Structure formats: structure tokens, C-alpha cells
Amino acid sequence: xxxxxxxxxxxxxxxxxxxxxxxxxxxxxxxxxxxxxxxxxxxxxxxxxxxxxxxxxxxxxxxxxxxxxxxxxxxxxxxxxxxxxxxxxxxxxxxxxxxxxxxxxxxxxxxxxx
Amino acid sequence: xxxxxxxxxxxxxxxxxxxxxxxxxxxxxxxxxxxxxxxxxxxxxxxxxxxxxxxxxxxxxxxxxxxxxxxxxxxxxxxxxxxxxxxxxxxxxxxxxxxxxxxxxxxxxxxxxxxx
Numbered sequence: 001x002x003x004x005x006x007x008x009x010x011x012x013x014x015x016x017x018x019x020x021x022x023x024x025x026x027x028x029x030x031x032x033x034x035x036x037x038x039x040x041x042x043x044x045x046x047x048x049x050x051x052x053x054x055x056x057x058x059x060x061x062x063x064x065x066x067x068x069x070x071x072x073x074x075x076x077x078x079x080x081x082x083x084x085x086x087x088x089x090x091x092x093x094x095x096x097x098x099x100x101x102x103x104x105x106x107x108x109x110x111x112x113x114x
Numbered sequence: 115x116x117x118x119x120x121x122x123x124x125x126x127x128x129x130x131x132x133x134x135x136x137x138x139x140x141x142x143x144x145x146x147x148x149x150x151x152x153x154x155x156x157x158x159x160x161x162x163x164x165x166x167x168x169x170x171x172x173x174x175x176x177x178x179x180x181x182x183x184x185x186x187x188x189x190x191x192x193x194x195x196x197x198x199x200x201x202x203x204x205x206x207x208x209x210x211x212x213x214x215x216x217x218x219x220x221x222x223x224x225x226x227x228x229x230x
Contacts, residue, residue: 004156031217033217033218033219035221040223041223041224042118042120042204042206042221042222042223042224043157043204043221044221045218045219045220048217048218088156088157090157090219092217099145099162099164099169099170100145100147100162100164100208100217100219101159101162101170102159102217102219103156104156104157105156106154106155106156107156
């Protein structure tokens with residue numbers, strides 16, 4: 001079945017550093033979403049992308065919908081300790097279904113050292 | 115209550131027990147989802163309900179039985195589970211088909227299930 005390859009699997013960085021992570025697929029996606037999950041909680045939607053090439057920001061977070069429609073990137077600038085968590089990419093594959101089905105990446109675990 | 119709520123948050127059950135997980139969404143959405151989250155694996159979609167009709171069933175064993183009595187509530191009935199079914203079960207909701215932002219799914223906090 002369709003898969004998303006998310007990398008890196010984990011990151012351990014110093015507070016204040018910038019972070020980059022990405023998701024790639026061998027097939028085309030119509031929508032890309034980025035979520036963050038903290039321990040004991042469900043994933044929280046950070047950014048949604050709907051058009052190839054789209055660049056969207058949410059505070060210190062910026063995500064881009066790759067122009068090939070096969071990848072997406074998430075950047076976090078000037079990381080702080082509360083950025084700790086697992087970041088998931090998710091996408092709706094093309095052609096679209098009418099069920100809203102999403103494919104999820106395996107997650108990037110981010111740890112920030114104060 | 116706001117967003118998506120799930121009860122119970124934690125559940126321990128034996129293999130012969132019958133239990134149910136409950137999800138409620140307060141977002142006015144028309145689609146609801148059950149996911150299984152196991153360690154080191156991507157979220158696995160189990161069931162999708164749109165306008166209270168099941169539209170997707172991802173080859174889930176029959177020991178998991180969903181129920182969607184209305185667009186705000188979703189249940190997952192569990193019986194004769196196996197230890198490998200231990201996981202975090204997440205509920206999500208989104209706007210229905212034909213409406214904007216259909217793909218933006220909002221998750222509840224999950225039920226941590228342990229099967230002994």
C-alpha cells in the first residue's frame with residue numbers, strides 16, 4: 001500500500017536551534033498535514049497544505065507542499081523546550097477518496113536540550 | 115466540553131472481557147474515525163464513518179465492532195481481544211464530504227488499552 005517515509009526518525013537538539021524534517025512518497029498526494037503529539041495526548045493539527053508549492057506558517061513553524069506533490073517539509077525555527085514531542089506528517093493520496101482517508105508517516109521524535 | 119473527547123483514558127481488560135470505548139466530538143463534524151497507534155508504527159486507520167454510515171473498514175478483525183449512533187458519537191466495542199491488541203486507540207473527526215477542510219482531522223486524547 002501507499003507509504004510515507006518520514007525523516008529523521010529522531011532529533012536531539014539544543015534550544016534555539018532550527019529543526020527540519022520531511023516526508024516523501026513515491027506517489028502523488030493532494031493534501032499534506034503536519035501534526036504534533038505529546039505524551040499521553042492525541043495528535044494536534046499544526047498546519048494543513050492544499051496546493052503544490054504552498055508555503056504556510058504557524059508561528060515558528062513553517063511547512064511546504066513540495067512542487068512534485070510527493071513530499072512535504074516542516075521547519076521549526078528557534079526551538080524551545082515545549083517543542084518536544086513526536087511530529088507526524090499525513091497526506092491524502094491522489095486520486096482522492098470520499099472518505100477523508102489519510103496516510104501517516106512514522107513520526108519524528110524531537111527532543112530539545114535547554 | 116470542547117473538541118474531541120474519549121473515555122475511558124485507560125483500560126485494562128482480560129481476553130474474555132467485553133468493553134466499549136466512547137468518543138464524542140463537539141465540533142459539528144460529520145465524519146468520525148478510529149485509529150490504532152502502536153509503538154514504532156504509523157497510525158493505522160481502522161474505521162471511517164461519514165454521515166453515520168461506515169464508509170471504510172480496513173480489514174479489522176471482527177473482535178472490534180464500531181458503532182456510530184449519530185454524527186457526534188462513536189463507539190468501539192471490544193470482545194475477546196488478544197494481547198497484541200494493546201495500543202493507544204485514537205478517535206478523530208472532520209467535516210463531511212463535499213465540505214471544506216475535509217481532510218483536517220481533529221483527534222481525541224486516546225484510550226490506552228492493555229489486554230492481559
